[in-house]
Amino acid sequence: MLTDVDCRWTVISGSVDCRTREERGLEPLRNNKFVIPKSRYDSIDSYLSEQGEPYNDVPLIYDPAIYQRLRSAGIDHLLAQHVAHLFIRDTVSLFSEKVDQDDTVDSDHFENIQSTNWQTMRFKPPPPNSPIGWRVEFRPCEVQLTDFENAAIVCFVVLLTRVILSYQLNFIIPISKVDENMSKAQKNNALHKEFFYFRKDITTQDTPPKPMAQCQSAQCGANCAPVYSAMSIDQIINGKKGEFPGLIPLIENYLSGMDVDADTHCTIQQYLKLIQRRASGELLTTAAWIRKFVTSHPDYKHDSVVSDSINYDLLKTAADIQKGKIR
Numbered sequence: 001m002l003t004d005v006d007c008r009w010t011v012i013s014g015s016v017d018c019r020t021r022e023e024r025g026l027e028p029l030r031n032n033k034f035v036i037p038k039s040r041y042d043s044i045d046s047y048l049s050e051q052g053e054p055y056n057d058v059p060l061i062y063d064p065a066i067y068q069r070l071r072s073a074g075i076d077h078l079l080a081q082h083v084a085h086l087f088i089r090d091t092v093s094l095f096s097e098k099v100d101q102d103d104t105v106d107s108d109h110f111e112n113i114q115s116t117n118w119q120t121m122r123f124k125p126p127p128p129n130s131p132i133g134w135r136v137e138f139r140p141c142e143v144q145l146t147d148f149e150n151a152a153i154v155c156f157v158v159l160l161t162r163v164i165l166s167y168q169l170n171f172i173i174p175i176s177k178v179d180e181n182m183s184k185a186q187k188n189n190a191l192h193k194e195f196f197y198f199r200k201d202i203t204t205q206d207t208p209p210k211p212m213a214q215c216q217s218a219q220c221g222a223n224c225a226p227v228y229s230a231m232s233i234d235q236i237i238n239g240k241k242g243e244f245p246g247l248i249p250l251i252e253n254y255l256s257g258m259d260v261d262a263d264t265h266c267t268i269q270q271y272l273k274l275i276q277r278r279a280s281g282e283l284l285t286t287a288a289w290i291r292k293f294v295t296s297h298p299d300y301k302h303d304s305v306v307s308d309s310i311n312y313d314l315l316k317t318a319a320d321i322q323k324g325k326i327r
Contacts, residue, residue, distance in 0.1 A: 001304050001305065001306060002291065002294050002295070002304045002305075002306055003304075004187075004188045005186045005187065005188060005287075006185075006186065006187065006188055006189065006190055006191070006285065006287035006288070007142055007185060007186045007287070008142065009041075009140065009182070009185075009186060010186045012041055012118075013039040013041040013042055014039065015041075016039065016040060016041045016092070016118070017039035017040070017041070018040065018089075018090075018092070019036050019039070020032055022035070023035060023036045024036070033063075033088070034061050034063075034088045035061070036061055036088060036089070037058075037061070040089055040092075040116060040117050040118060041118040041119075042118075042119060042120075042182075043119060043120045043140075043178055043179055043182040044119045044120050044121050044175070044178065045058065045060055045061075045085060045119070045175065046058075046060050046078070046081065046082060046085070046175060047078070047172065047175070048078050048079055048082055048123060049078070050078070051170065051172060052172050053078060055172050055173065055174045055175060056175055057174045057175055057176050058175045058176050058179070060081055060085055061085060061088055062081050062082075062084035062085040062087075062088060063084045063085075063087050063088055064084070066083065066084040066087050067080050067081060067084035070083055070084065082123065086113050086114060086117050087113055089113070089116075089117065091112045091113055091116060092116040093112075093116075094112060098112070105128055105129070106128060107125070107127055107128055118139070119139065120138075120139050120140040120178075120182070121136060121137065121138060121139060122136070122137040122139060123135075123136055124136070124137060138157050138161075140182075141153050141157070142286065142287075144286055145286055145318055145321055145322060146321060146322055147322075148270075148271075148274075149274065149286075151271065152270075152271035152272075152274045152275060153275075155268060155271045155272075156247075156251070156271065156272065156275050159251045159254070159255070159268070160247060160250075160251060162254065163211075163247075163250050163251055163254045166208075166254060167203075167207050167208060167211040167250070167254070168203075168204050168206035168207045168208075169202045169203065169204065169207065169211070169215075169250075170199065170201075170202055170203070170204050171198075171199050171202055172199065173197050173198065173199050173227075173228045174228075177197035177228065178197075180197060181196045181197055184196060188291075189288065190233075191233050191278075191279070191281070191285055191288075192232075192281055194232075195230035195231060195232055196230065196231060196232075196233065196236065197228050197229070197230055197231075198228060198229070198230075198231045198236050198244065199227055199228045200227060200228060200229055200243055200244055201227045202215055202244075203215045210253070210257075211250065211253060211254075214245055214249070214250070214253055215245050215250075229243065231243075231244060233279050234279045234280050234281065236279070237275060237276060237279035237280075238276055238279055238280060248272055248275060248276050251272065252272070255268065290314065293313075293314055293317065294306055294310055294314065297309075297310045297313065297314075
């Protein structure tokens with residue numbers, strides 16, 4: 001079926017939504033403990049930093065007994081709340097050989113819960129007896145048709161994290177606005193039709209002078225209340241005059257101060273150009289390309305049915321694009 005959404009997120013979210021009617025709030029709680037607003041596959045429910053705490057404007061459901069146990073063990077309020085929130089759900093699966101574990105040396109029981117809460121971000125403690133450090137997974141990206149496109153998204157995300165850390169920027173907006181953004185992002189042609197809440201005033205007292213000047217030249221001065229506004233994806237990525245510098249210009253400013261060899265710089269610029277052109281609408285998104293392919297296929301009856309012949313031609317064309325036969 002040809003669906004009226006541009007992302008798989010809500011489809012996957014619904015497919016693994018194991019909440020009971022009681023947990024959905026459709027019936028009074030009798031056998032279950034919590035009314036849970038979201039699927040286990042959804043956007044984040046709270047910020048873990050002290051800076052983000054004031055923006056946790058959506059009540060967080062968590063297991064109070066687990067929260068108190070964590071607090072008693074010296075875990076700070078926000079992290080204890082987050083972990084206790086993970087444990088409001090049962091595990092999806094459990095392997096017989098993993099039932100009996102020594103929790104003092106093995107974290108499999110925790111990971112069984114942690115790894116089946118599929119949110120847009122995941123805070124990952126290091127495994128026991130491992131050199132791996134603390135990690136944060138960035139999880140909402142859609143897989144693309146080609147290695148180049150996937151590499152571009154990975155490169156963009158990694159560079160953006162470096163910009164945030166190096167320039168000490170603040171992109172935090174209320175959690176309720178994050179939820180609204182995720183809901184809008186699923187819609188047909190959301191890239192061009194929807195506006196997303198994004199922070200305008202992104203500098204902090206620790207931001208270095210050069211990026212501070214770049215951001216201030218694009219910002220709205222005394223008119224920055226509230227600190228966020230609704231912007232198009234093009235404005236978020238490429239900038240909005242008088243309001244927001246744009247993520248790509250910030251990355252390019254960061255790269256200008258780095259010692260990057262010519263080949264690497266050329267590759268990065270190709271990646272960033274793809275992101276820019278997608279955001280501006282110059283290039284189709286994968287979703288828009290698939291929809292255009294299906295709706296313009298001679299066998300399409302404008303009834304949302306993707307027939308075997310359409311499906312075959314779509315997959316063959318996608319494979320040829322991946323192999324470089326079609327550009």
